[in-house]
Amino acid sequence: MSFKLDFNICQSDCDTITFTETTGEYILGVEECCKTGYGYSTNPIKSNVTATRLTFTYPNGTTVYEDVDCGYLPPVYACDSFVITDTPDPNGSIALVASGASIGTAIKITSTEQMVIDLVNAVNASSDIHNYSATWSVDGLDYTVTICDTCGGLNSNGKTVDICAWNLVVDKTELTLSGANGNEAWCFDLTTGKIDGTLVDNCFEDGVYIVTFEIDVTVDQQTTQYSVTKRFLFDCLSNRCLRELILLAAKPNCPCNSKDIHDKIQLHRTNIESANILFDNCEYDCANKLIQETQKFCSNVCLDCE
Numbered sequence: 413m414s415f416k417l418d419f420n421i422c423q424s425d426c427d428t429i430t431f432t433e434t435t436g437e438y439i440l441g442v443e444e445c446c447k448t449g450y451g452y453s454t455n456p457i458k459s460n461v462t463a464t465r466l467t468f469t470y471p472n473g474t475t476v477y478e479d480v481d482c483g484y485l486p487p488v489y490a491c492d493s494f495v496i497t498d499t500p501d502p503n504g505s506i507a508l509v510a511s512g513a514s515i516g517t518a519i520k521i522t523s524t525e526q527m528v529i530d531l532v533n534a535v536n537a538s539s540d541i542h543n544y545s546a547t548w549s550v551d552g553l554d555y556t557v558t559i560c561d562t563c564g565g566l567n568s569n570g571k572t573v574d575i576c577a578w579n580l581v582v583d584k585t586e587l588t589l590s591g592a593n594g595n596e597a598w599c600f601d602l603t604t605g606k607i608d609g610t611l612v613d614n615c616f617e618d619g620v621y622i623v624t625f626e627i628d629v630t631v632d633q634q635t636t637q638y639s640v641t642k643r644f645l646f647d648c649l650s651n652r653c654l655r656e657l658i659l660l661a662a663k664p665n666c667p668c669n670s671k672d673i674h675d676k677i678q679l680h681r682t683n684i685e686s687a688n689i690l691f692d693n694c695e696y697d698c699a700n701k702l703i704q705e706t707q708k709f710c711s712n713v714c715l716d717c718e
Contacts, residue, residue: 415455416448417640419625424601426615426648431466432599433486433625450486456629456638459488459591463628471619471700484600489545490568490589491560497581498524498553504579506531508544508559510571515542515559520580528555535559544573561589568592618649618707620691620700645691645699647684650706654680680709 418434436449437458450458464484469475496506504520504527516535520527528548535546543563549556561568573587626639657680661673683706690699 414448414452415450415638417625417627417638419623419640419642421621421623421642421644423616423646423648426652429602429616429646430599431484431602431625433484435486456627456636458486459593460629460631461486461627462630462635465626467624467626469622471617471621471704485593485595487564487595488591488593489560489562489564490571490592491558492573492587492589493556493558494575494582494584494587496524496528496555496557496577497583498555499581501579504577506578506580506582507576508535509574509576510542510544513542515544515573516546524555524580525550528557531557559587559589561592564592564595566592566594615649616646618647618703620645620696620703643691643696645688645703647687647703647706650680650684650687650703650709653707653709654684676709680706683709 416435418436420432420434421429422432424430436446437451446452448455450456462485463481465481467475502520504524505518506527507517508515508531515538516531518527518531518534528550532546532548535544539545539562543561545560545562547558547560549558559573561571569590569592571589573589575582575585575587577585621644622641623644624639624641626637629636629638654677657673657677661677683702687699687703687706690696690702
């Protein structure tokens with residue numbers, strides 16, 4: 413098994429973070445780079461994910477939100493499949509039509525397999541326009557093509573795709589998509605009200621956070637767990653302080669010492685950059701200490717301009 417669970421977390425603002433699952437999803441013949449993702453070989457299938465959990469360890473070492481179900485499931489799209497059976501006839505063509513518009517066409521020139529590949533590639537090449545994707549598989553003489561609506565959400569269920577085939581053996585003339593679970597995105601927001609940890613004015617404290625993402629995959633009533641742990645550097649409060657210092661220095665009648673303010677702006681900016689460089693070089697403890705010191709820096713700066 414080559415499965416690699418992955419995710420990312422970024423700060424939308426100082427009191428909100430956005431979780432995004434970045435695990436790949438394998439598409440035969442289209443994204444060979446996603447052999448570590450859902451659906452490849454013996455890797456888990458996305459629709460078999462039955463629970464997801466998060467664990468947060470704050471910069472001060474406090475672990476919160478431990479193994480808590482975050483109410484998120486990867487989006488499962490509405491799909492349907494049809495089968496093209498290979499024949500010795502060298503001619504044939506096929507077109508897929510959704511809402512009166514073509515979403516993919518192909519002509520049989522060399523082989524049924526090449527025609528199927530061309531059809532799948534045609535659908536995926538314009539998926540940004542019509543919001544459909546395609547995959548294929550083969551079993552003997554039967555080529556199965558699966559069409560999915562990539563918009564996600566329950567509204568995708570029930571959509572139809574017409575199959576217009578000439579001189580081909582096809583088991584259907586119309587697809588009816590189904591199976592969408594209602595999730596439309598691979599991300600969700602978490603606020604300080606949802607995570608009971610170390611807060612600063614209802615904001616996430618600056619520092620290095622350790623986050624574990626875990627999923628349950630259930631097949632035939634047997635559940636397997638997969639997890640991944642990553643570190644993230646939050647620096648929103650320090651950057652907000654930097655903006656306040658810059659605005660302060662720009663005021664013409666500020667009673668604060670101008671040179672002192674400009675010196676502190678430069679030091680503050682350097683410390684933020686240094687903390688990020690340390691983090692990128694896996695010096696997590698040093699990055700954590702520096703960004704926390706930087707966050708506290710504002711309390712020692714004259715901010716009494718009006």
